[in-house]
Amino acid sequence: MKIRTMAGLPLAALTGSLLLGVTAATAADPIKIGVLEDQSGDFAAATLVKVHAIELATEEINKAGGIAGRPIELVVYDTQSDNTRYQEFMRRVLQRDKVDVVFAGFSSASREAYRPIVNQFDGFAFYNNQYEGGVCDANMVVTGAVPEQQFSTLIPWMMETYGKKVYTIAADYNFGQISAEWVRNIVKENGGEMVGEEFIPLGVSQFSQTIQNIQSAKPDFVVTLLVGTAQASYYEQAAAASVGLPMASSVNVGQGYEHKRFTPPSLKDMYVTTNYIEEVDSPASKAFLDKFRAKFPDEPYVNQEAANSYIAINLYKQMVERAGGSTAREDLRKVIAAGDVCFDGPSGKVCLDPKSQHMSHTIFLAKVNDTHGIEFPKVWEDIKPYWLGDAGCDLTKNDPSEQYTPSNPPPKP
Amino acid sequence: MDALGAIFASLYQFGDAFAFLVLSACGLAIIFGMMGVINLAHGEFIMCGAYVTVMANRAGLPLPVAVLAGAVVAGAIGVLVERLVIRHLYARPLDTIVATWGISLIATQGTLIVLGSTMTGVGTPLGSFELAGNSYSTYRLVLMGSAVAVLVLLYLFFNKTRFGVLARATIQVPHMAEALGVDTRLIYAMTFGIGAGLAGLTGGLYAPTMTMVPTMGTTFIMEAFVTVVVGGADVFLGTAPAAAALAIVKASLTSWYGQLFGQIGLLIAVILVIRLLPRGVSGFLLRERA
Incomplete structure (x- = not known):
C-alpha cells in the first residue's frame, strides 16, 4: 500500500484531488483511527482488553484488504484513567494526528470530559461502553448498552x-x-x-x-x-x-x-x-473468543466492552464502504439514517438506531453461582435503545449535543 | 439487647476505621513524621506488601507467615531505596517529593507491565459472626488487634531498645550522634526500612479484603497523610490519638450521611488542625531541618 502511494505521480494525485475530491486522492492512504483508552490506572483492568479488541479487528480488516481498499492505522494513546488526559489526547488526535474517527472512553466522567472537544473540532467519536444513557449528540456513536x-x-x-x-x-x-x-x-x-x-x-x-x-x-x-x-x-x-x-x-x-x-x-x-461476556455460549461467541485468545493468549477476560469495540470497528468499516469510501461524518450519518447499519458479531445481530446513534443489543442475564461459574437464566433478544428516541431526541433532525436523564428529558418541541 | 447491638455496631465501625487509619499511617509516621521524608511512594510499599503476601500465600505459606513475608520484602526494598535515592536527598526535602513520586509511578506502572492489570486475591479468612441481627467479618477484628499491637510494639521498640534510642538521637541531632560513634547512615537506612516494612505489613493485612491491582496503594494514601499530619510532632503519642479522633469523625459521619461525608469530614478535620495547631505540621518539619 505504502509503495503504491509513494510511486503515484504527484500530478495524478493533484488531478485526482481536483476532480474527485479528497477521498479519491488519498485512496491508498490509511484511514486513521484514534484510540483513547485507559491502559493504566484504576480502570485498566477492564479497559486494556478494549485496545486489544480494536487491534484484533484492525488486523482482520487490514488482512482482508482494509476499509474501501485503505488500510486502518491506529493512533493509540494511554489515557491513564485520568479525565484531563482524555482532553489532552482528544485535542491531539483531532488537531495534530488528524484522525478520521476516535474510539474513546471508559468512565462516563471521561466521556463527558472529551465530548465538548469532539464537538468543538467537529470530530466523530465512538463510545464503546455501557453507560447511564441519554447522550444525544450527532458527533457520537454509542455501541454500549444503556439503562x-x-x-x-x-x-x-x-x-x-x-x-x-x-x-x-x-x-x-x-x-x-x-x-x-x-x-x-x-x-x-x-x-x-x-x-x-x-x-x-x-x-x-x-x-x-x-x-x-x-x-x-x-x-x-x-x-x-x-x-x-x-x-x-x-x-x-x-x-x-x-x-x-x-x-x-x-x-x-x-x-x-x-x-x-x-x-x-x-x-x-x-x-x-x-450484551456480551466470554461465557456466552454461541458459535459466534466461541469463534470470536478463539480468535482473541490466538492473538492475545494472556488476556485475563474478554468482556462486553471488548465485543463492543470489535463490533464498532466493523460497523465503521461498513459505514465508510457504504458511503463510497468517504470518511466525512455527514456522509456516514446519512448511512446511519438509512436505519440498516447492522452487524452480526460475537453478541448476535446488532443495529444502529438513527435517532440516537445508539445500538440495539441482545441482553444476557448472567448469574454468578457459588463456584463463580456463569449461568444464563434469561436472554432478551434484540432490545432497542428506545428511550432517547421516545423522549424526543432525533439526530436525523437536529443535534442538541446534550446528555439527557429521566428527570431532565429533551425539551418537547 | 438492641441497645447492646447498636453499641457494638458503633464500636466495631469505630475500631474498623481506627485500624485502617493506624495501619495506613504507621509506616508513614516513621518516614514522614519522624525522618521528615515526604514519602509519596508510601502506597506502593503497601501494594508491594500486599502482592508479596498473596503470592507467598498461593505458594503455600500460611497467611500469617505470608503477611510477615510481605512486610520483610517491602522493608528490604525500603532499605534499598534509601541507599540508592533517599540518602542523597536528606538535605533537600522538597526534592524527595519528586523522587518518591517518581518511584511511586515506576512501581505502579512496572507492576502493571510485569504482573498485569489485576491479580486474583486470596479471600478473607475466618468467616463471620452474628450479633443482634447483623453479621460481621471476624477478620476485621484481627485488623483492629493488629493496629493496637503495631502501636504498642512501635512505642516499645523506639523507647525501650538500644536501636530505638540511637534512632531517635540520630534523627534529632545527627552530627552529635555521629560524634558519639553512632553509624548514622545505617540508622537512617534501618529506620526507613522499618517504615517501609510497616507499610508492607499493612498491605499484607489488607490484601485478603481488597482488589489486587497495581494502584491499590493509592486508596491508603489520603488516610495515611491525614493521620500523620493531624498527629503532628510526636509520632508515637501523635498517631494513636489522631487516628482515634479521626476514626470517630469518619465512622459517625459515614454511618449518618454515607461514605462521601466520611471523606469530607476527614479532610475538614485536617484543615482545622492545620489552621488551629500549625505546630502539629510545620513545627516538626522545621525541627527536622534545624
Whole structure:
C-alpha cells in the first residue's frame, strides 16, 4: 500500500484531488483511527482488553484488504484513567494526528470530559461502553448498552424473583447518580420500595459501615453500581461479613470480571445484564473468543466492552464502504439514517438506531453461582435503545449535543 | 439487647476505621513524621506488601507467615531505596517529593507491565459472626488487634531498645550522634526500612479484603497523610490519638450521611488542625531541618 502511494505521480494525485475530491486522492492512504483508552490506572483492568479488541479487528480488516481498499492505522494513546488526559489526547488526535474517527472512553466522567472537544473540532467519536444513557449528540456513536436495555430487563426480573425491597450502592459520579435514578424509577413503576441508597466516592475501598447500613435496612436484593478496582473491594468485604443478599448490576462481571478476580463464593448470586461476556455460549461467541485468545493468549477476560469495540470497528468499516469510501461524518450519518447499519458479531445481530446513534443489543442475564461459574437464566433478544428516541431526541433532525436523564428529558418541541 | 447491638455496631465501625487509619499511617509516621521524608511512594510499599503476601500465600505459606513475608520484602526494598535515592536527598526535602513520586509511578506502572492489570486475591479468612441481627467479618477484628499491637510494639521498640534510642538521637541531632560513634547512615537506612516494612505489613493485612491491582496503594494514601499530619510532632503519642479522633469523625459521619461525608469530614478535620495547631505540621518539619 505504502509503495503504491509513494510511486503515484504527484500530478495524478493533484488531478485526482481536483476532480474527485479528497477521498479519491488519498485512496491508498490509511484511514486513521484514534484510540483513547485507559491502559493504566484504576480502570485498566477492564479497559486494556478494549485496545486489544480494536487491534484484533484492525488486523482482520487490514488482512482482508482494509476499509474501501485503505488500510486502518491506529493512533493509540494511554489515557491513564485520568479525565484531563482524555482532553489532552482528544485535542491531539483531532488537531495534530488528524484522525478520521476516535474510539474513546471508559468512565462516563471521561466521556463527558472529551465530548465538548469532539464537538468543538467537529470530530466523530465512538463510545464503546455501557453507560447511564441519554447522550444525544450527532458527533457520537454509542455501541454500549444503556439503562432501558440493562435495567428495564434486570430490575423487574430481580423484583419478581427476590422481592420488592431494593438497596442501591452506586459510584458517586454521573454514571452512578443517573443509573441510580433509573433504578429508582423502575422500582417505583413496578410497585417496589427503595429501602436505601448510598453513593460512594470513586477510590473508596473500605465498606464496613456501608455493609452495616445495608444489613439494617434489610433489602431483598442490592443493586451494586460500583466502578473501578478500589470499589470492587466491596464484594470481598460483604462476603466476609456474610451479607448473603442477591446482587444486581449493570457493570460487574460484564466489565470488571469480578467473578474471575475474587475467591468464590464472594460473588455468589450476582445478576448482571450484559450484551456480551466470554461465557456466552454461541458459535459466534466461541469463534470470536478463539480468535482473541490466538492473538492475545494472556488476556485475563474478554468482556462486553471488548465485543463492543470489535463490533464498532466493523460497523465503521461498513459505514465508510457504504458511503463510497468517504470518511466525512455527514456522509456516514446519512448511512446511519438509512436505519440498516447492522452487524452480526460475537453478541448476535446488532443495529444502529438513527435517532440516537445508539445500538440495539441482545441482553444476557448472567448469574454468578457459588463456584463463580456463569449461568444464563434469561436472554432478551434484540432490545432497542428506545428511550432517547421516545423522549424526543432525533439526530436525523437536529443535534442538541446534550446528555439527557429521566428527570431532565429533551425539551418537547 | 438492641441497645447492646447498636453499641457494638458503633464500636466495631469505630475500631474498623481506627485500624485502617493506624495501619495506613504507621509506616508513614516513621518516614514522614519522624525522618521528615515526604514519602509519596508510601502506597506502593503497601501494594508491594500486599502482592508479596498473596503470592507467598498461593505458594503455600500460611497467611500469617505470608503477611510477615510481605512486610520483610517491602522493608528490604525500603532499605534499598534509601541507599540508592533517599540518602542523597536528606538535605533537600522538597526534592524527595519528586523522587518518591517518581518511584511511586515506576512501581505502579512496572507492576502493571510485569504482573498485569489485576491479580486474583486470596479471600478473607475466618468467616463471620452474628450479633443482634447483623453479621460481621471476624477478620476485621484481627485488623483492629493488629493496629493496637503495631502501636504498642512501635512505642516499645523506639523507647525501650538500644536501636530505638540511637534512632531517635540520630534523627534529632545527627552530627552529635555521629560524634558519639553512632553509624548514622545505617540508622537512617534501618529506620526507613522499618517504615517501609510497616507499610508492607499493612498491605499484607489488607490484601485478603481488597482488589489486587497495581494502584491499590493509592486508596491508603489520603488516610495515611491525614493521620500523620493531624498527629503532628510526636509520632508515637501523635498517631494513636489522631487516628482515634479521626476514626470517630469518619465512622459517625459515614454511618449518618454515607461514605462521601466520611471523606469530607476527614479532610475538614485536617484543615482545622492545620489552621488551629500549625505546630502539629510545620513545627516538626522545621525541627527536622534545624
